[in-house]
Amino acid sequence: MTDNNQPSPQKPQQTSPQSGDPVDKSDQAKTKQTERKADSTSHANSPKTVNPPTTTSVSSSVSGGSKLASIAIVLTVLFSGGLTLHMQQQRADHQAQIGALRAELNQARSTINTQLGEAKEQAITATRDIATQAELLLNQQKQSVDSLHLALAEIQGRRPNDWLLAEADYLVKLAGRKLYLERDIETATQLVQEADLRVAELNDPSLTSLRRALRHDIAQLQAIPIIDRDGLVLRLMSLQQRIDQLPLANALLPEEAQPTQPTVSEDIADWKTNLRTSLQAFADNFITFRVRDGQAIPLLSPQQHLYLRENLKAKLDTAIKAVYSEQQDIYMLSLSMALEWSNDYFNRYDQQVKAFTHSLEQLAEQHIQLDTPQLTAQQPLADVIRERLRRSVAPIMTEGQQ
Numbered sequence: 001m002t003d004n005n006q007p008s009p010q011k012p013q014q015t016s017p018q019s020g021d022p023v024d025k026s027d028q029a030k031t032k033q034t035e036r037k038a039d040s041t042s043h044a045n046s047p048k049t050v051n052p053p054t055t056t057s058v059s060s061s062v063s064g065g066s067k068l069a070s071i072a073i074v075l076t077v078l079f080s081g082g083l084t085l086h087m088q089q090q091r092a093d094h095q096a097q098i099g100a101l102r103a104e105l106n107q108a109r110s111t112i113n114t115q116l117g118e119a120k121e122q123a124i125t126a127t128r129d130i131a132t133q134a135e136l137l138l139n140q141q142k143q144s145v146d147s148l149h150l151a152l153a154e155i156q157g158r159r160p161n162d163w164l165l166a167e168a169d170y171l172v173k174l175a176g177r178k179l180y181l182e183r184d185i186e187t188a189t190q191l192v193q194e195a196d197l198r199v200a201e202l203n204d205p206s207l208t209s210l211r212r213a214l215r216h217d218i219a220q221l222q223a224i225p226i227i228d229r230d231g232l233v234l235r236l237m238s239l240q241q242r243i244d245q246l247p248l249a250n251a252l253l254p255e256e257a258q259p260t261q262p263t264v265s266e267d268i269a270d271w272k273t274n275l276r277t278s279l280q281a282f283a284d285n286f287i288t289f290r291v292r293d294g295q296a297i298p299l300l301s302p303q304q305h306l307y308l309r310e311n312l313k314a315k316l317d318t319a320i321k322a323v324y325s326e327q328q329d330i331y332m333l334s335l336s337m338a339l340e341w342s343n344d345y346f347n348r349y350d351q352q353v354k355a356f357t358h359s360l361e362q363l364a365e366q367h368i369q370l371d372t373p374q375l376t377a378q379q380p381l382a383d384v385i386r387e388r389l390r391r392s393v394a395p396i397m398t399e400g401q402q
Contacts, residue, residue: 162388164198169381171195172214176375179221183326183370189221192377210384213377220373227368232323239359240316243309246356249347308345312338319363328369335364 175191178184196214199207263277315338322331339360346353 164202165381165385165388168195168198169385171198172375172378172381176378179372179375183372185221185224185226185370189218192217192221192375195377195381207384210377210380213380217373217375217377224370224373225367227366227370229323229368232363232366232368233320235359235363236316236320236323239356239363240313242352242356243312246342246353247347247350248305249345308341312341315341323368326369328367331368332364335360339364 171191172195175188175195178191179188192214196211196218199211199214315334319331319334319338322328322334339357342353342357342360346356348354348357
């Protein structure tokens, strides 16, 4: 008999895999089945001796240890790979930080260089401005010193009659302004004559060439024809006022040709010719043909009459403006057109139209452009004054340098 109280053989202890490690489910099922068989065998058999562990349990233990080793190796490889990736990521981050620092360093370097260049340019500009201001001050001081020397020389070396030269120079310059700006020939001539009298009062033989230039200018001014601009303008204005009273021309027809009247002969032999002549005279009583050789000038409408008179006044206005601006071509063109319109559209046989046309012809012959000569005495007079002033200043400048 077998003792039922005999302890059953111990189950082989299996090392359970660590939490989190993968275990094969088929191996677990096989191990459980083996344990169940061992239990049943132990209860069936009566011997009290403990049976040794079977071959299946030993093989399952070995397989579990190899799996744990492989799992450890895999974990080690994964850990080393993750560590490598982490180190590579840190290295890339470090490289990016180094690149950013280098870019910031280059930007700071370029900014510093730009600021240094701007500061250098500002310093150069400021230095140039200071040098320019200093040079201007020196020039102003030099001019002031020179003007003081000239004033001193003028005071010390002034001659009693030098004011006559200065007055003659002023008169000649004033004559030039009257001639070129105001176109006043008479006043310019009188001013040059007065300047010649001032130079003659000096009684200096060295001024003969200057007096010769003055006399030449006086002769040129006296040879210029005097243009009465005010008189021309007044005559043109009076013609404008007379335009409304001028009678217009009617339709002008050429002279009618006088037809020849045929005569009947008394000879009986010319009865054919007499018959033809009688028939022609009879037909002329019904239809009359009159032949005129030439061009007929049509009449103007009342509106065209108004336009004609206003356009004629406008042409005379243009001539008036040309008188003051000395535009000879415009003056002649305006008067020629006014004269043409007067001959074409007004009654040329009327006395008023004849007087109007004659006045236009006389005005068209006037010369309104003034040919102003160049005054030759200005430069010699200025040279004489400068030469005398230089002679007076030279001794004083020499004394000041010593």
